[in-house]
Amino acid sequence: MEFKELGKSGRKIPVLGLGTWGIGGFSTRHLGNDDDVRALRLGLDLEMRFIDTAEVYASGHSEEVVAKAVKSQRESVFIATKVSPENLHYDDVIKSCEASLKRLETSFIDLYQVHWPNRSIPVAETMKAMERLVAEGKIRHIGVSNFSVQQIREAQEALSKSTLASNQVEYSLVDRSIEEDLLPHAEKEHITVIAYSPIARGQISKGGRGERWQVLDEIASKYSKTKTQVALNWLITKKPVIAIPKAASLNHVRENAGAAGWQMGEVDHEALNQAFK
Ligand code: NAP
Numbered sequence: 001m002e003f004k005e006l007g008k009s010g011r012k013i014p015v016l017g018l019g020t021w022g023i024g025g026f027s028t029r030h031l032g033n034d035d036d037v038r039a040l041r042l043g044l045d046l047e048m049r050f051i052d053t054a055e056v057y058a059s060g061h062s063e064e065v066v067a068k069a070v071k072s073q074r075e076s077v078f079i080a081t082k083v084s085p086e087n088l089h090y091d092d093v094i095k096s097c098e099a100s101l102k103r104l105e106t107s108f109i110d111l112y113q114v115h116w117p118n119r120s121i122p123v124a125e126t127m128k129a130m131e132r133l134v135a136e137g138k139i140r141h142i143g144v145s146n147f148s149v150q151q152i153r154e155a156q157e158a159l160s161k162s163t164l165a166s167n168q169v170e171y172s173l174v175d176r177s178i179e180e181d182l183l184p185h186a187e188k189e190h191i192t193v194i195a196y197s198p199i200a201r202g203q204i205s206k207g208g209r210g211e212r213w214q215v216l217d218e219i220a221s222k223y224s225k226t227k228t229q230v231a232l233n234w235l236i237t238k239k240p241v242i243a244i245p246k247a248a249s250l251n252h253v254r255e256n257a258g259a260a261g262w263q264m265g266e267v268d269h270e271a272l273n274q275a276f277k
Helices: 033-045 057-076 090-104 123-135 149-158 182-189 200-206 211-222 227-237 250-257 266-275
Strands: 003-005 012-014 050-052 078-083 109-114 139-145 166-170 192-196 241-243
Touching: 033 050, 033 057, 033 250, 050 057, 057 078, 057 090, 078 090, 090 109, 090 123, 109 123, 109 166, 123 139, 123 149, 139 149, 139 192, 149 182, 166 182, 182 192, 200 227, 211 227, 211 266, 227 241, 227 250, 227 266
Parallel strands: 050 078, 078 109, 109 139, 139 166, 166 192, 192 241
Antiparallel strands: 003 012
């Protein structure tokens, strides 16, 4: 596995992590726990030792499944979770964090992210609570998700002692909207971009008609990789970007892990840039 620095924190994180939307159920609890735990453990064994979850996933059950998977390996796994937009008032942030810590069975969260901005709650209030959590050792780093460049600036200005470490946003070969402003801004300000839905919710593996998919197919066969592996590799080649594909199937976990540890040539990288413009 390769590693990148999280923001300007000095902390190294793997370029591929494990998403968990659907792990533990989609909106409510389900009973497929053991399979979900097995998939996460395999991911950890394959060095994707970054798990992204959220208080809202499966009504908190996803965090409980993460706790089960991590167990005695806590110190060597980077856990990122998120506070929901309706919980961004000062007291609610503290309460949400306490509840996540309990479900995750841990005394600290590595990266605590604001899941979505909420225009009706001043970001300064939220960030004040985040800094208190850092001071208390309950969270190590502060991140956001689905923030625009302007919202990132406002969040950073509201922080007195900390630096915003990351912004989690949708980014894949088929959704490149962040390249317009968020990506260059993140690169300039050393903010890690955590790419969600990095394989377009499984659509990349299915391919499609047209020249772009032909280019992807050709590059995949040139490197003896799958389309999904090439698409993930393309993402993590971008300087500030790490990716968090979600996979409940063990074969998918193995395939995704194989997206790191090799590099495509610049010409092929550029060919993908052009084909999926
Ligand atoms: P994704 O990772 O792009 O795709 C997940 C889907 O692709 C699942 O159906 C999975 O199937 C399938 N899959 C996984 N590996 C595959 C492979 N090698 N070949 C074919 N299909 C494969 O989409 P996502 O779950 O939306 O995004 C990833 C993570 O980002 C989430 O789990 C969540 O942690 C985070 N996220 C955050 C936000 C946010 O607002 N911050 C929004 C969306 C997602 P199986 O599960 O059956 O293996």
